[in-house]
Amino acid sequence: MSHSEKPALAQPRPVRSLSERFDEVFDAHFDEIHRYVAARLGPDAAEDVVAETFLTAFRKRHAYDADRAAVRTWLFGIATKLVGKHRRAEVRALRALGRRGPDRPAAGPEERVLEEVSARRLRPELAAAIAGLNRGERDVLLLMALAGLGHDEIAAVLGVSYGTVGSRLSRARKKLRAALGGVNPMLEEDGRG
Amino acid sequence: MDEITMVRELYGSPEPDPAARERIRARVVGGRPVRRPHRRMTFGLGLVAAATAVVAGASLLSGGTTRTPVVLGTTGGDDGSARSILLAAADSAEKEQPGRYWRLHTTYADTYRVKAGYNVEGNRWESDRWMARSKDEPDHNFDRDLPSRPQTPADEAAWRRAGSPKTWKVISSGRPYTLTTESTGWRSATISAEQKRRRDDRACGDGSPAGPQGCNPMLGPSTEERVLTDPGLFRKSHAELRAKRVRALVESEPHLEKEAAARFDLPIISLFLTTRPASPQVRAAAFRLLADTPGIRSIGTVTDRAGRRGIGLAARATKDDGGGTVYDEVLILEPKTYRILGEQQMIVKAAGPYRGMAPGTVLSHTVVHHAGWTDAKPAHP
Incomplete structure (x- = not known):
């Protein structure tokens, strides 16, 4: 949220299973992505759009290798594109x-x-x-x-x-x-x- | 207040939804297709603003409905009789005598479809405003909330069969909302001349103090007074607003231009005619503008929600949130005097969230008990 949250210097991360990392990303970002999409489209459409956002992210999971700040903007990017379809x-x-x-x-x-x-x-x-x-x-x-x-x-x-x-x-x-x-x-x- | 803050307030902040979170997680992890059966569009904006609301899931149900007696006309085209009615209304308006106050006494409600398959009128609000003709005299306002209630006798019967509940859970603008049979007593307020001046000065959207010309050099507070008395300026001002609004409307969906009468002209001009203390000449000009508006037709006698019979003038449009729901925006005039009795939106063809509402169902309405000049002493009814 804060503008001061600059991309941290990439820290080496332990390699973990994809699903573990998915949960981590999902838990870290779900609320803010959902809040943003629900505000724009309402709760019903938000459910589809947010699911599709994470599904898209999950499919292209290699991008999770990026640092956390980049993941966040990447998710907002996918979500915003999908909102555009509505x-x-x-x-x-x-x-x-x-x-x-x-x-x-x-x-x-x-x-x-x-x-x-x-x-x-x-x-x-x-x-x-x-x-x-x-x-x-x-x-x-x-x-x-x-x-x-x-x-x-x-x-x-x-x-x-x-x-x-x-x-x-x-x-x-x-x-x-x-x-x-x-x-x-x-x-x-x-x-x- | 700056624009960003206003945007934030307009949207509100949806509550975190742990249930949605787990549903979505399951869908994503399970790789299930995201597509679900088409559901109604709901508003993301945190406002109680939609014309009508339904109980979640009620769109799947259809139930006993009731019919308000009404003659539904045909769509489109100019209607010679609508035009002659509106021109007669203009002639009547021109003969009105301005008084000390413009008094507007109304009852408003909108209609919700509940799960048990009947319609309930909610957000019922009675308002009695006395607007002084002179800027140097105070205005007086009285208002009260009225209890929600089943709409028609048939709705009442269905309500009794459902156990006569005192509250109804509905969805309004996509948000859960509870209607109740609670009401309030009359509230009253006096707005001093000083407060009126401040209100006009503060109408700047960005919170900046208005200059001597107001926020918009075209339309400062001093212009407002002139618009209420100068038919030429009124027409110009209306044309400017119309250009702006209709352009925004047809930019993405050109086919909506034919709905301009229902979406813009009829509601905006009837709002002006009821709420603004304009001179007889300007009021006549407003009726004449309507007479020249394509797409308004006469639909014969309409019975309003107060049981009064009047002349119905209608324009047709589709609901933005209605999944193809077609409605008529109806202005009701008193026979002979052509005074405004009220306005209502009426279902022509219900779909999506409005499914189950019979043609002729009143979606929202304003009953005008009184709209006109008076020299009486302000007092609530």
């Missing part, structure tokens, strides 16, 4: 939120709403804006926001340069800011009822 469903889910929809109104006394105004009031705009990002921008944004990866890690996950991560992220942030700042207060309100 892109349409992901965008639809975001759009479902982006629509006015029968979103539970930010119920209750207006004061409560005032306290959380930016988070609550702008939620549909935010979801719609994320849906409107291109795939590369969305991957960078969500690897940072949901998986907590740093620029260098995201570069390794996606197999792109550090500079590309930076420019995608800044484009994504700009688009979100525009969508949020450009929320049209004349036409939309959270306090539907």
